[in-house]
Amino acid sequence: xxxxxxxxxxxxxxxxxxxxxxxxxxxxxxxxxxxxxxxxxxxxxxxxxxxxxxxxxxxxxxxxxxxxxxxxxxxxxxxxxxxxxxxxxxxxxxxxxxxxxxxxxxxxxxxxxxxxxxxxxxxxxxxxxxxxxxxxxxxxxxxxxxxxxxxxxxxxxxxxxxxxxxxxxxxxxxxxxxxxxxxxxxxxxxxxxxxxxxxxxxxxxxxxxxxxxxxxxxxxxxxxxxxxxxxxxxxxxxxxxxxxxxxxxxxxxxxxxxxxxxxxxxxxxxxxxxxxxxx
Amino acid sequence: xxxxxxxxxxxxxxxxxxxxxxxxxxxxxxxxxxxxxxxxxxxxxxxxxxxxxxxxxxxxxxxxxxxxxxxxxxxxxxxxxxxxxxxxxxxxxxxxxxxxxxxxxxxxxxxxxxxxxxxxxxxxxxxxxxxxxxxxxxxxxxxxxxxxxxxxxxxxxxxxxxxxxxxxxxxxxxxxxxxxxxxxxxxxxxxxxxxxxxxxxxxxxxxxxxxxxxxxxxxxxxxxxxxxxxxxxxxxxxxxxxxxxxxxxxxxxxxxxxxxxxxxxxxxxxxxxxx
Amino acid sequence: xxxxxxxxxxxxxxxxxxxxxxxxxxxxxxxxxxxxxxxxxxxxxxxxxxxxxxxxxxxxxxxxxxxxxxxxxxxxxxxxxxxxxxxxxxxxxxxxxxxxxxxxxxxxxxxxxxxxxxxxxxxxxxxxxxxxxxxxxxxxxxxxxxxxxxxxxxxxxxxxxxxxxxxxxxxxxxxxxxxxxxxxxxxxxxxxxxxxxxxxxxxxxxxxxxxxxxxxxxxxxxxxxxxxxxxxxxxxxxxxxxxxxxxxxxxxxxxxxxxxxxxxxxxxxxxxxxxxxxxxxxxxxxxxxxxxxxxxxxxxxxxxxxxxxxxxxxxxxxxxxxxxxxxxxxxxxxxxxxxxxxxxxxxxxxxxxx
Numbered sequence: 060x061x062x063x064x065x066x067x068x069x070x071x072x073x074x075x076x077x078x079x080x081x082x083x084x085x086x087x088x089x090x091x092x093x094x095x096x097x098x099x100x101x102x103x104x105x106x107x108x109x110x111x112x113x114x115x116x117x118x119x120x121x122x123x124x125x126x127x128x129x130x131x132x133x134x135x136x137x138x139x140x141x142x143x144x145x146x147x148x149x150x151x152x153x154x155x156x157x158x159x160x161x162x163x164x165x166x167x168x169x170x171x172x173x174x175x176x177x178x179x180x181x182x183x184x185x186x187x188x189x190x191x192x193x194x195x196x197x198x199x200x201x202x203x204x205x206x207x208x209x210x211x212x213x214x215x216x217x218x219x220x221x222x223x224x225x226x227x228x229x230x231x232x233x234x235x236x237x238x239x240x241x242x243x244x245x246x247x248x249x250x251x252x253x254x255x256x257x258x259x260x261x262x263x264x265x266x267x268x269x270x271x272x273x274x275x276x277x278x279x280x281x282x283x284x285x286x287x288x289x290x291x292x293x294x295x296x297x298x299x300x301x302x303x304x305x306x307x308x309x310x311x312x313x314x315x316x317x318x319x320x321x322x323x324x325x326x327x328x329x330x331x332x333x334x335x336x337x338x
Numbered sequence: 339x340x341x342x343x344x345x346x347x348x349x350x351x352x353x354x355x356x357x358x359x360x361x362x363x364x365x366x367x368x369x370x371x372x373x374x375x376x377x378x379x380x381x382x383x384x385x386x387x388x389x390x391x392x393x394x395x396x397x398x399x400x401x402x403x404x405x406x407x408x409x410x411x412x413x414x415x416x417x418x419x420x421x422x423x424x425x426x427x428x429x430x431x432x433x434x435x436x437x438x439x440x441x442x443x444x445x446x447x448x449x450x451x452x453x454x455x456x457x458x459x460x461x462x463x464x465x466x467x468x469x470x471x472x473x474x475x476x477x478x479x480x481x482x483x484x485x486x487x488x489x490x491x492x493x494x495x496x497x498x499x500x501x502x503x504x505x506x507x508x509x510x511x512x513x514x515x516x517x518x519x520x521x522x523x524x525x526x527x528x529x530x531x532x533x534x535x536x537x538x539x540x541x542x543x544x545x546x547x548x549x550x551x552x553x554x555x556x557x558x559x560x561x562x563x564x565x566x567x568x569x570x571x572x573x574x575x576x577x578x579x580x581x582x583x584x585x586x587x588x589x590x591x592x593x594x595x596x597x598x599x600x601x602x603x604x605x606x607x608x609x610x611x612x613x
Numbered sequence: 614x615x616x617x618x619x620x621x622x623x624x625x626x627x628x629x630x631x632x633x634x635x636x637x638x639x640x641x642x643x644x645x646x647x648x649x650x651x652x653x654x655x656x657x658x659x660x661x662x663x664x665x666x667x668x669x670x671x672x673x674x675x676x677x678x679x680x681x682x683x684x685x686x687x688x689x690x691x692x693x694x695x696x697x698x699x700x701x702x703x704x705x706x707x708x709x710x711x712x713x714x715x716x717x718x719x720x721x722x723x724x725x726x727x728x729x730x731x732x733x734x735x736x737x738x739x740x741x742x743x744x745x746x747x748x749x750x751x752x753x754x755x756x757x758x759x760x761x762x763x764x765x766x767x768x769x770x771x772x773x774x775x776x777x778x779x780x781x782x783x784x785x786x787x788x789x790x791x792x793x794x795x796x797x798x799x800x801x802x803x804x805x806x807x808x809x810x811x812x813x814x815x816x817x818x819x820x821x822x823x824x825x826x827x828x829x830x831x832x833x834x835x836x837x838x839x840x841x842x843x844x845x846x847x848x849x850x851x852x853x854x855x856x857x858x859x860x861x862x863x864x865x866x867x868x869x870x871x872x873x874x875x876x877x878x879x880x881x882x883x884x885x886x887x888x889x890x891x892x893x894x895x896x897x898x899x900x901x902x903x904x905x906x907x908x909x910x911x912x913x914x915x916x917x918x919x920x921x922x923x924x925x926x927x928x929x930x931x932x933x934x935x936x937x938x939x940x941x942x943x944x945x946x947x948x949x950x951x952x953x954x955x956x957x958x959x960x961x962x963x964x965x966x967x
Contacts, residue, residue: 137357166547176574252700
């Protein structure tokens with residue numbers, strides 16, 4: 060089949076398309092990654108590790124990890140609930156709900172941050188109540204966590220929904236006829252079926268939670284050492300012309316991105332294999 | 339929402355209740371807060387903010403740059419997807435996995451890296467400088483950043499469709515005497531078009547709201563290289579909440595229209611794929 | 614009565630799946646729910662199991678109202694059409710599932726579970742497959758695992774949804790006999806759904822025929838086959854020749870069009886049509902042979918009557934066919950050994966025997 064296809068394609072097509080595609084990818088994928096590590100190490104390995112002794116970098120890493128540590132489990136939990144609800148039941152308004160899940164992806168991260176400014180800012184009744192009780196949400200850590208939770212909410216649900224729709228309800232019904240309750244059915248029957256898809260969603264949630272910039276930039280208030288996440292700290296360093304330090308922090312996030320892509324590629328193969336078993 | 343009719347599995351009330359509560363707290367209530375604030379503005383003030391020259395040019399710059407970038411991705415995405423599906427070459431799997439880099443890498447990281455590459459001292463800046471092109475700090479810089487951000491969308495929507503393309507379709511066309519160009523234009527391209535358009539729309543929607551990848555490579559000059567999300571951030575920094583909310587709501591409307599359009603396109607593409 | 618169904622109705626949107634169904638199913642017997650697709654048979658089975666909620670009506674299991682009980686408390690074993698085996702569990706773990714998930718105080722010990730699972734696997738002749746994964750089994754083996762799994766929880770009722778539907782013809786035959794045999798051993802009240810009348814006739818003690826969400830007839834296989842309640846049941850249970858004719862003082866007159874008044878509907882099964890070369894008593898109907906097909910030991914002959922032009926199918930023995938073919942004479946004479954006449958006006962049947 061393949062050779063027949065090649066026979067019909069004009070001879071110049073493959074080399075031309077390959078050249079165009081690979082050049083483009085070289086400029087837009089390989090070069091950026093290379094540059095990050097090149098710039099980070101521009102002043103030598105010794106200097107590179109020196110940057111991480113800066114307590115502000117340390118607190119930025121801590122805040123980023125804290126944010127991910129809260130957002131990932133919470134969004135995973137609610138993502139699974141939402142996917143269960145829309146795939147196991149028929150109800151009116153279901154398609155609207157599925158579309159709503161996509162809202163955080165559809166709107167600009169800057170708007171996402173803006174929403175929380177207007178919800179908790181000093182001019183609404185929520186804001187006045189917060190001030191009265193001396194609680195700070197925006198321009199503080201809770202605001203960063205909320206904005207991150209907002210932008211990362213869809214990942215788990217949108218990964219699970221098509222998968223669970225495809226798998227159907229037979230297994231769950233079988234478990235129930237054998238006397239299993241809701242939680243037993245989920246943990247013993249559903250979860251093993253969706254585990255790779257779920258992990259895939261979790262990995263993407265984590266990557267975005269750690270890397271989110273726009274939404275967090277708006278609600279952070281950029282209090283150094285307090286409300287600067289790693290991406291925000293990169294901006295600060297870059298704007299202060301501390302390029303190597305900025306790229307050093309960037310190199311950590313790039314490594315994480317590369318790990319994410321590797322795990323993702325492996326999981327994709329597992330998910331494809333599981334789909335094949337089902338069919 | 340009514341009670342479920344088709345299934346007696348447990349947990350309907352619980353899961354629906356919890357999901358809706360969470361989504362309300364996280365998504366709907368904050369959305370309402372922004373919209374309510376903007377709604378309190380007198381219509382005339384709202385209008386004045388939106389038709390302000392600087393705001394209008396920011397919208398123009400955002401829409402045009404995003405359109406150019408999505409158009410580039412439309413074609414390059416098709417070529418890359420085609421190469422990844424149809425040709426075998428060394429390192430294909432790695433390249434396939436790396437296509438998603440723009441999804442996985444933080445936008446700020448991409449921003450500083452692209453900015454360095456395309457600056458006058460950077461590799462690409464020097465190469466393009468030979469031809470007298472200066473991308474960094476110009477509008478072209480915005481487009482470059484948006485091409486990067488939008489790349490996976492077109493590739494990932496078209497790739498599975500090319501994989502599924504029925505070889506028999508091509509063979510049937512060939513057996514009827516069609517040459518490669520005729521097959522591509524009359525058989526292949528029409529079957530790929532719905533997914534290409536979906537990818538285009540996804541890249542466009544994402545690009546319109548992009549902030550982190552752009553602000554480093556762009557000079558962020560009002561009237562010239564200032565995009566809408568940046569303008570919102572600037573208004574906020576000046577405590578101009580009325581301005582930020584009005585522009586924000588306008589962007590929100592654009593996003594919802596695009597979301598709707600993408601949904602329609604996806605339904606259309608899915609239906610085409612089934613036949 | 615082990616299962617009593619009263620006034621059950623169920624709609625899916627505008628589609629009426631079940632329309633006021635009333636049924637009582639006897640204890641210890643196999644009942645077949647037989648009907649064409651869309652007749653509501655699977656929906657009824659799922660309602661008995663509690664997998665589907667009825668819009669109206671009540672279900673009682675062994676005298677206890679189960680209408681509001683969730684599936685897990687109904688003690689029904691359910692065998693799914695596509696088996697629904699848990700793919701990530703071995704055959705052993707699949708069968709043991711229902712026992713392992715019990716709360717600690719009612720859960721049997723590991724050794725007891727083990728013995729029980731192996732006993733069941735022995736019964737379904739799969740004890741050597743205990744450690745395999747479902748993907749490594751054939752369709753028939755999967756079906757037997759599904760059955761063992763359903764039996765492991767000692768259900769009061771066994772429900773099977775198209776149990777042989779996804780299997781090829783030969784395996785289906787074997788499994789049918791085996792299911793019947795198994796039932797004769799354990800005498801569990803069982804209900805199975807099928808669209809295959811032969812399957813229903815062969816396996817069950819009791820047949821419920823459904824059409825468009827309504828019960829058309831209930832009875833033993835012999836009863837429903839020999840005394841169908843209405844034309845639908847007659848047509849659904851085996852092949853039948855249906856034609857409109859007149860009875861002129863007891864003599865069959867085929868010169869009758871569909872739309873003419875005064876006619877009655879004749880039903881004759883192909884095996885009740887005899888062919889003869891002679892017309893000794895003058896009661897035979899003249900017909901010519903249009904086509905034939907040899908099906909192993911029997912022959913299906915398509916004929917057309919000279920008067921009225923009715924298409925009639927006859928199912929005769931090969932030897933008889935050979936005699937007729939060798940004679941090579943036309944016309945041949947048809948004799949209806951057992952024809953039924955249905956009068957739609959008063960919904961009654963009467964026999965017409967030559």
